[in-house]
Amino acid sequence: MKLTLALAQINTCLGDVQRNLEKHLSHVEEAHASGADLLIFPELSLTGYVLQDLTSTVSCRPDGNDPVFRPLLEASQKVDLVVGFVDEDRRHRFFISSAYLSKGEVVHVHHKVYLPTYGLFDEGRFFAWGDAVRAFDTRFGRVGILICEDFWHASPPYLLWLDGADLFLFTSASPGRGLGQEPKLESAHWVELTNQAYASLFTSFVVHVNRVGYEDGLNFWGGSTVFDPDGELLAKGPYQQEALTLAEIDLGQLHRTRARLPLLRDERTALVLRELKRIVGGVS
């Protein structure tokens, strides 16, 4: 089975959900016209990233009654969508979130489980910590979503892999940092390395969609990528500029790679669990 991914490497307007929504809907039209099956937007694509005290004013509920999600759900009749937003739950906790929408339904919502609160980051001050890492079924097979810092930790991708995900959708609003001699920033180098490593180690498709643009002095570097189960780079968006990057992936590659390299078959989950219990639980 082949499917065409569209990586929407967009800039966003900080705190103006309506303007960002309009951009999402115009990208849906463009992606649909280009034959895309799945259109992926970056982290917090509906709100912008450094929200601080704007957090509580830009939140939505991922359902058909929400004025922001209603048009997105309609748009998902044309093409499956991953959108980034602030989810305000029933108890009024705010989560950095990504929702997978398909055929008018909310298929899955992921709450970011790792909130960087160090260096230039201050997410833990404004957001609640997500508490689940779950793969989910789509019309293209089983998928896992992670948001930025989630995949700076090795365990969430590993959990998704064991939970059946063959297609990993990673979204970011990654501020560029680390200018040295190389033609790419250190942050870009690091993220590309890890994405390629996950694709190789998990013999899976790993898609990363990162935003572009500026928020005050921060730049977001783009450079969205698709790696295949062999760790080969299939597509890459430009650095520092908006782009809708299309990538056709052949899910048959999972069969071919895993026939050659049965890392998933040989993964010793019982051993992992036993040792984890010993390490974390102090039981020998």
Place this chain on the structure above:
Amino acid sequence: MIDLTINTDLARTILTGFIKTEITRAGFSRAVVGLSGGLDSAVSCYLAAEALGPENVLALRMPYKTSSQDSLEHAQMVIDALGVRSLTIPITEMVEPYLERFAEAGPVRRGNVMARARMIILYDQSETFGGLVVGTGNKTEILLGYTTLYGDSACALNPLGDLYKTQLRQLAHALGLPEAILQKPPTADLWKDQTDEGELGFTYAEVDKVLYLLVDQRFTPEACVEAGFSEAFVRQVVERVRRNHFKRILPPIAKLSNRTVGYDFLYLRDWGT
């Protein structure tokens, strides 16, 4: 291993994008730059011209009676090379009546008055030109506090503030600045034969390395000494950075209410844009 080499193409892409985006989303399309004839302000002017088009950049030359002729000429080279708009507004008539009342004022006081007079002109001209003031302060001088508060440090946005002087020189070469500007020693030109390095007591090449270890690499002062720098020099730099921190932050507001600007009223400047 101290390597301050930067990829100048990437720096140029990010910084011109920054200038264009941050000026545009504030509702402007133009920039004003104070051109001293030195390297830093020339780089800011080159980047602004590239980002916005030379017709949207106003370069201001603001000489004082003791300013060197070289400074004026070097600034003119930048104006000619880029085709930006320009104005020359001497500050002598502005500052002399004030300074004459205080004949005892030493070079630091006089230099600060001049820097602040230039700030008044930059901001006034930015109002009539309909542009924002693009800053010229580099990371070295910001960290060392080698700047006049509300003077040369005043700006609406600063594309150069995360580049050490050593790195700024690389960018200046890549941008193709006039050779005369690339070659001359850095100076604030506030009095005759003043040079930055003479006044600071060390070279940019040396201090940039120590600052890079202390700030970027989070070395302790002791580790800097182990890396080969003299203890006196490291102590001097650490103390300068600490003592001048007030120049890098907004004045603290005394907290009284439950929500106070600067503490728990937190928004980016790009709020809503």
